[in-house]
Amino acid sequence: MSVKLTEEMLSALPDARGHFGAYGGRFVSETLMDSLMTLEKEYLQMKKDPEFQAKFDKDLADYVGRPSPLYFAERLTRETGGAQIWLKREDLNHTGAHKVNNTIGQALLASFLGKKRIIAETGAGQHGVATATVCARLGLECHVFMGAEDVQRQSLNVYRMKLLGAQVHAVESGTRTLKDAMNDAMRDWVSHVDDTFYIIGTVAGPHPYPLLVRDFQSVIGRETRRQALDKTGKLPDALVACVGGGSNAIGMFYPFLGDETVEMYGVEAGGLGIETGQHAAPLCAGRPGVLHGNRTYLMEDENGQIAGTHSVSAGLDYPGVGPEHAWLKDIGRANYVSVTDDEALDGFRMLTRVEGIMPALETAHAVAYGVKKAAEMDKDQMLVINISGRGDKDIHTIAQLDGIEI
Amino acid sequence: MSRIQGVLKDLKDQGRKALIPYITAGDPHPDATVGLMHSLVEAGADIIELGVPFSDPMADGPVIQLACERALKHGTSLRQVIGMVKEFRKEDDKTPVVLMGYLNPMEAMGYEAFADAAADAGVDGILTVDLPPEEADDVAPLFARRKLDAIFLLAPTTIDERIRAIAEHSSGYVYYVSFKGVTGAAKINVDEVAAKVAHIHEMTALPVGVGFGIRDAETAAAVGRVSDGVIVGSVLVDTIARNQADTEELKRALTDLLHPMREALDSLAS
Incomplete structure (x- = not known):
């Protein structure tokens, strides 16, 4: 960086x-x-x-149950064959998300x-x-x-x-x-x-x-920073978090912004694929505009009307994004990428099967990209995925996609 | 003196109050808008506020939300709305037209291009609901250079310091939002409006138009008594919604609504 x-x-x-x-x-x-x-x-x-x-x-501490663990996903790391993958367990918070x-x-x-x-x-x-x-x-x-x-x-x-x-x-x-x-x-x-x-x-x-x-969510990154130093003696090489509006991602990124060596990846909802237009990835494929009280990247048509979005995950199905992410994108401090509905579903299944952790469909986007990114990195490197929420709420959606009535 | 300032000054000299109807451009159909604007003038409008449809009209109640949806279904764009004003000007070079809408369509068109096109078409004023003066530093000079009046909102929650600052950024008139709520809600309190508008008059020489909650001759007269003009929106848009099929019938219905308001306002003249 x-x-x-x-x-x-x-x-x-x-x-x-x-x-x-x-x-x-x-x-x-x-x-x-x-x-x-x-x-x-x-x-x-x-x-x-x-x-x-x-x-x-x-x-x-007493009501939410913080700090949430920073967990070394040993089996996922082995299966991926790249960087050590660590999971910040926001899914273990009271109510099941950050x-x-x-x-x-x-x-x-x-x-x-x-x-x-x-x-x-x-x-x-x-x-x-x-x-x-x-x-x-x-x-x-x-x-x-x-x-x-x-x-x-x-x-x-x-x-x-x-x-x-x-x-x-x-x-x-x-x-x-x-x-x-x-x-x-x-x-x-x-x-x-x-x-x-x-x-x-x-x-x-x-x-x-x-x-x-951002201030309230920054506890995620502050804890992660301290936990990484305690457990491994160094800072992570890469952080990965999903981005709808971007609150879990900014919470993870913000305390690391001054640490030049830490790369950051915000993962947007690629829906059916960026090329189809059926997605919710304003940072990857939108342009600046004004909506809901702030200027930021938006998905809009050529006349400035806000475009419909698509994502398998309701929490990412939003045409805008937090303004601090827009700024981080422009200055090049954080990278913004996307994964499709199908890739996210694969991420969901993989984390569930390999680690026994069922992520929310929003979080599954970060998992899918994190695994892909870790595979490109060296074995002595460290990547943290923010597990922003648990997947219980999505069981019906997954079952429906599998053609199962529950 | 701008067209808006001229009209409001003449009215003031005559002791009369401005009747300012609002309709959403492109509703029920883009082809109908110019004709409806002429009907509004015939029915007694002094100034027209022409709404630019937006996909996410956060300050509007259901009536104007649906009008935006109808207009957007026909693909009504900001460029087309400006074209409608140009068409309107072919037959009417007296009635001021204010474009009222949200910021993003202007931002998408480009502020310079928008200001040029609007001025060229004969638009007189711009009222952007989600643009407070604090965010208008780049845009306002573009309007001023082209003699487009910048009209800003004042609300019941606006403190004195802001009233002064907003008035300083405004030209033409200021638009006082009569209650805390969205357009079309029926909760106007005339005594409260009277007190606040009197207070605003102490702080600025600009005319004060009052909108939100004016729906008939009675409310128009009550608000007209304490202000310089009344803005009438949702009740007209609702009439458009209920008479979409027959344009002639629609024009009659709009006239039937506006006429009594015009008469009620003029009966206040001293």
Whole structure:
């Protein structure tokens, strides 16, 4: 990697208006500006508040079960025949994915701001479940917006949210997936701005969301860095994480950005193949534009209308991506690649069979690329795949693809 | 003086209030839009806000979301919308036209190309829902150089410091969003609007148009009494949705809606 990012450069981003280079910012209707500015001010104060940080760390330890293990996948490494493959086990978190790191943090912020009503958007349902979970714990009213198509393909998570006391709103507009859920969450927020806190699940959206979600998720990379040094005495040579909006990837990458020797690979959903247009890979095949409050890479047509996306995994089925990833791509610090639905399914089966770990279909994209990448690397090198979530929620989808009724 | 400023000044001199209807371009069909614009003028419109359809209209309620979907089904693009204004100008060089929409179609077209084409076609103002002045540093000068008025939103949640800053970036008029919500919701509180608009008037000399929640002569008059103009959107778009099949019938229905509002506003004239 040729780009050297110093502490100084990194701490200056995003800038005061939420920009990462040309990306990010705050592109929302005027009604929301005051809330976003208040949130930013309060968060920047709490970030420096040792009491807030201590409470956050305690919740991550006692409620989420952190630190999550960094596990050496010995058999997978042997079968691959390349670099040592290590797995960061975010799937072992309470609720089964990395999403809860962020909802714990944002719910703490909401309590501090005195907001009693929580809204969230969700694609695969993992963020919805993680939000419903913290709301149950704190006794907050919870509304989750979910595309009608996702409600169908992630019915298990829908039921989990309902059991946790959340109201799930099936969104019928547009393409009936994650982007439309985010539209409706924004519309709800504008309509209940006085008493409502919007817990955004990914590193996209208007400033300060990409900043605070990154900060809350960075625990992944901080732990990984420490664990790698403890267990192997060195830093990993490569990091691999899947990218929809990009929250688990930024959480893994961010603490390593200053470590020049560590290569980073964000894996987007290649769907039926980039060449078919049926995918969800804006960094690989999109261009910069403005959606959902930030400037970033988008999938859009020549007239600036947002394009429909396709992925076997609902959590990656999104036409945009976090602005910090857009910046990391442009400066060449991180690499963005894609794998197809079929490759991801192979990744799912391989990790399940060889290591007894069933990854979420989103995560399976990182597994598929990680294995491919490790095979090209030397045996004394070390590659970490972020296992962002577990696959229980996808069993129905897998069975259906296998033609099995369960 | 721009066309918008001229019209609003004349109205003010006459003690009258502006009636500003909104329709989504390309709805129900691209071929219908120019004709509908002329009908709006005949029914008493002072300024037209022409919506540029977008796939993800985050600030809009279901009525305008569906209008965008209908327009996009026919492939209505920003370039075509600008073409509609050009066509409209062949017969009407008096009524100001404001393009209202979201940023991404403009970004995709290229800001310079967009500003050139809009000015050339006879567009008078640009209102971009998801572009606060803080993000408009690059775009605003392109508009100003071509005498396109930049119209920004003010909301019930806008604090004084921002009201002043936004007004400074605005020209033509400022658009006050009457309540916290999306377009088409019916929750306007006239007393609250009156207080806030009076407060805005203390901070800027620009005319204040009020939109969101104006649906009939009564609400138009109530809001017109405390502002410089009323913007009427969802109720018109809903009428378009219910009369898609018959253009003549649709024009009559729009006129039936706007006429009483025009009369109610003019009855306020001192």
